[in-house]
Amino acid sequence: MRLTSIRSAAAALFLSLAAACGGGGGPTITVTVSPASPFTGVGQTQQFTATVVGTTDQTVTWTVQEGSAGGAISTGGLYTAPLLPGSFHVAATSVADASRSGTATVSVVPPPACTLETPQSSALPSAQVRQLGVHTVGETVTFTVPAGTGSVTIVQQGTEPLAPESVTYQGSLVANTVVPLTVKVGGVEFYNDNVDPTGDPAFWGTKNGIGSIFFDSASPWTGTMTVPNTTHMLEYVLDHGGVPAGTWSVVVNDYAEECKVIGSPTCVVGNGTLTYPPGKYDVKVLLKTGPVPAAGTVDVNFYLVTTQFTSTTASTSASVARMRQMLASYLARAGLTLGTVNFVDMPADVKARYAAGVNIDDTLPCGDMATILRMSNAENAISLFLVNSLVSSQGGMFTYVGVDGTIPGPSSVGGTVASGALVSAANLNFSSTPTSCQGAVNLSGCGADRTAYIAAHETGHFLGLYHVTESDGTRFDPVQDTPTCKLSLCAPAGKEVVNSDCTKNLTDPASPCGGGENLMFWLLNNALSTGTLSGQQSSILRANPLVR
């Protein structure tokens, strides 16, 4: 099942303003209806007024030309739209001369309504899936992890009625992220969302307790936690042949629940003006037998939202072939083979609706991003949605090139608001010269190469990798063998860290400034981004249940 967006494809919104008909003798009476061409939502009301010229009698009679199917209108001109969208005509007829009338066309648009259909299923074999049912925040769920289990993935999917999208914490709007409050195994606490890492999370905590599981993602309505995703836990897996075995207990939680505990005014649920239901989440656990394999295969589904390709043309396109080739080369650095690649045609109305870009501002379940991600199927493959462009009407620019549903993604579970990643295909056919897409990788001149890099980066996120160093140079991934790039050491104060700041260790091994060439650095630099992956990053990727 999936979250269903009820957004009619119908957008027939027509405008006309009919002037009064002419007549013979005496002053000409004209009737004008205002507004002439309003838009309104289904079931909504719209006030019309009529102006009658050529007579002192200003009274009119109101009608909807399509009859009740087109809505209803009161004697005072208050129009109530019907429950189905369409284009309808409101007429005002002069009482003084019934042959004189004016009309307006009202465009009735559909509602952006969504209904969350949870739970979405996993494509993994049932033996690997623990269905733990729906639980309210604060409840504890338990499950058993056998010895020798290589990875555990906890997927929480929101159910109706939905929890709020956000909380307001210290004046800032924060996504109402779904994340366990605590994760314990045999009574030992391995994760506590109220305990924040200090300094570099890769070196914080221990492999036998807090610090061995990391989470830092904005993830409303669907949250995923995959273990191992830290150096500490990778070491635990090496020591014990798998993740902690025994009874795991997880407290179902979201930020709204934590916010209630923190209390106002420091933290306010939603915008503080409405009452929201407590979050209720379907909890599913995905197990993968260990140990972490030295190599693996990952399949990819490219969902073609873009109008540039169909599945037929994609399979024969030189640009797409080049992108596949380069994507395979990036994945190979983690010991991964790019397996089956499918191109999935999206319906024509979907392609049309998002042809001018996917708006990433709206992260609500009915928003562009979530609506598209919910179209993914439950399959043991990465879902990458190729779109014409990713746009934002806010911030400092309009264009983005990649965005992930959440980190990590709900592997094998399709149809959630976070089931995949979106990758812009804006550059895919670009070639700065006739030979730019021949030979070695060319991130500046070959659009297919650049698109492959972005697809690999978002795949890294989906499988559990964070940016090695974030833009502010103060936040780092939980992996010890990826170099960090601290702002205080690597760049002038008051500036973000960029690739050139963070590749100094390549020429000076003693430099503490590294990671700028890594696939998971936050920026792509034509000359410096080689797309490296460390050994531990690679292990985290291969531990993901999507890797076979």
Place this chain on the structure above:
Amino acid sequence: MIAPIALLSAVLLSAPAMSDAEVRTQVEALLGTIDRAIPAARWKELGPAAVPVLAEIAASESQMPSTRSMALGALGVAAPARAETIARALLDSPNAPLTVRETAVRTLGRVLSPVQLRSALAPALRAARPVGLRSVAAETLARHAPEEACAEVADQISLEPAADHPRFERAAALCAGRR
């Protein structure tokens, strides 16, 4: 742990003065962002030395379409008048990548007044090719000049083939005050 995602702008309030060459390096670097937003304030903080760099990249046919689009959007923040000139030219350049022309339309929405925008985009709304450009013009008008242009938007939608109506849903919803 609840924590706001750190914003670049918070870090950069005390940005030091940079040489023109350093600004160029920083501009080119920031245009390599993959999935992180660069706040509007950041483009302004980079100062006047960033403007010719952004303008050059936005207009360059040798640059990636997405990079040109990013640069044009940033220019709309850093230097609206310069952005307007370039955006108008790109909008009328049939050989420019569609995504760049779409960004040109959106940039005009940012830098022009509603009345100016209606005047600037009315021809594109009516006659731009391909249809994607008309739909972006409709959306931009609906977003930034609803009072001035929603009637024309509705008029244009009524002329578009039904198969293309989903392209105009966003504009229609904006005109209805729904988005």
